[in-house]
Amino acid sequence: MNLEDSNRISKLFNLFNIFLKGVISIALNFPETKFYYAKRATKTIREELVLIVKERREAIEQKLSDSPPQDLLSHLLLFPDENGKFMSELEVDDNILIMIFAGDDTTTVNFNISDKVFTNNKKVGNIFWLKMITEQKDIALSGGREYLNVVYEVLRLTLPIIGSWKEVLEDFNYQGYSIPKGWKIYWNVPATHMDPKVFPDAKNFDTSRFEGAGPIPFSYIPFGGGPRMCLGKEFARLEILVFIHDVVKDFRWKLLIPNEKIEYDPMPTPIEGIPILLQPSEDIT
Numbered sequence: 001m002n003l004e005d006s007n008r009i010s011k012l013f014n015l016f017n018i019f020l021k022g023v024i025s026i027a028l029n030f031p032e033t034k035f036y037y038a039k040r041a042t043k044t045i046r047e048e049l050v051l052i053v054k055e056r057r058e059a060i061e062q063k064l065s066d067s068p069p070q071d072l073l074s075h076l077l078l079f080p081d082e083n084g085k086f087m088s089e090l091e092v093d094d095n096i097l098i099m100i101f102a103g104d105d106t107t108t109v110n111f112n113i114s115d116k117v118f119t120n121n122k123k124v125g126n127i128f129w130l131k132m133i134t135e136q137k138d139i140a141l142s143g144g145r146e147y148l149n150v151v152y153e154v155l156r157l158t159l160p161i162i163g164s165w166k167e168v169l170e171d172f173n174y175q176g177y178s179i180p181k182g183w184k185i186y187w188n189v190p191a192t193h194m195d196p197k198v199f200p201d202a203k204n205f206d207t208s209r210f211e212g213a214g215p216i217p218f219s220y221i222p223f224g225g226g227p228r229m230c231l232g233k234e235f236a237r238l239e240i241l242v243f244i245h246d247v248v249k250d251f252r253w254k255l256l257i258p259n260e261k262i263e264y265d266p267m268p269t270p271i272e273g274i275p276i277l278l279q280p281s282e283d284i285t
């Protein structure tokens, strides 16, 4: 949304964290429940989004600048669908909300857990650093393959999203159970990722699983699968690669709380916020 006002950003950020805690919670709407606070926060977020959308619409209509910012918000406002229909204000707000929800903490979880894996697991850490440093030189050629294998393995073992609900569209049988149309089923990722037939010694962190052709289709599903799979998959990949590249190029880091507990709320979150000590690479002898 190209927000520049830091007060506005931190207000939205705080509200958003309250919203996130209530997304996967028992739907009891009375004071002191997570759900209640999440509903309140969402109402305020929506009010703020209405203002932001209004400001952008006015800026576009009055041509306050030569070209409006090339961001998601302008895109949602300016481009109709294939039938020429523009989005309503509510649809624009909803799209922004889902993008923040789907795109923010998911990627952050991956950064955080990668930090922990590299520093807590010396073997992985050392191999990784060595390969990374070599790869820095020709990252443009390699496409960051080794980074990606680490990111994939982190995603296999510690998932930002551990599953979701789907509605059964047609009756079907699964291993002797008949599942009727209309049922809601929970699609669970960790069970799939720990299948020893696909991932031998499944608890072990091993980036070689992704070498060559990698796991068979639908056995590795951190981004879901099928028509509703993650829309931001490639963007997330790019963000993670750019972040790791930038940090590794200039810094080494140390976890200040090595065995910090991780809570699922609803995403895996280090409870102290994963404090780290950054050391510039050139200071390391």
Ligand code: HEM
Pocket: 098, 099, 102, 103, 104, 106, 107, 110, 155, 160, 161, 164, 222, 223, 224, 225, 227, 228, 229, 230, 231, 232, 233, 235, 236
């Ligand atoms: C490591 C990062 C990420 C992970 C692990 C992840 C994972 C997922 C998963 C499991 C789903 C549900 C798929 C399903 O129900 O079948 C999903 C949906 C979605 N994701 Fe992501 N995601 C990530 C990053 C992002 C980013 C960066 C964005 C956007 C900027 C994004 C946007 C979306 C959207 C819009 C959906 C809903 C798609 C639909 O229902 O059609 N995600 N994601």
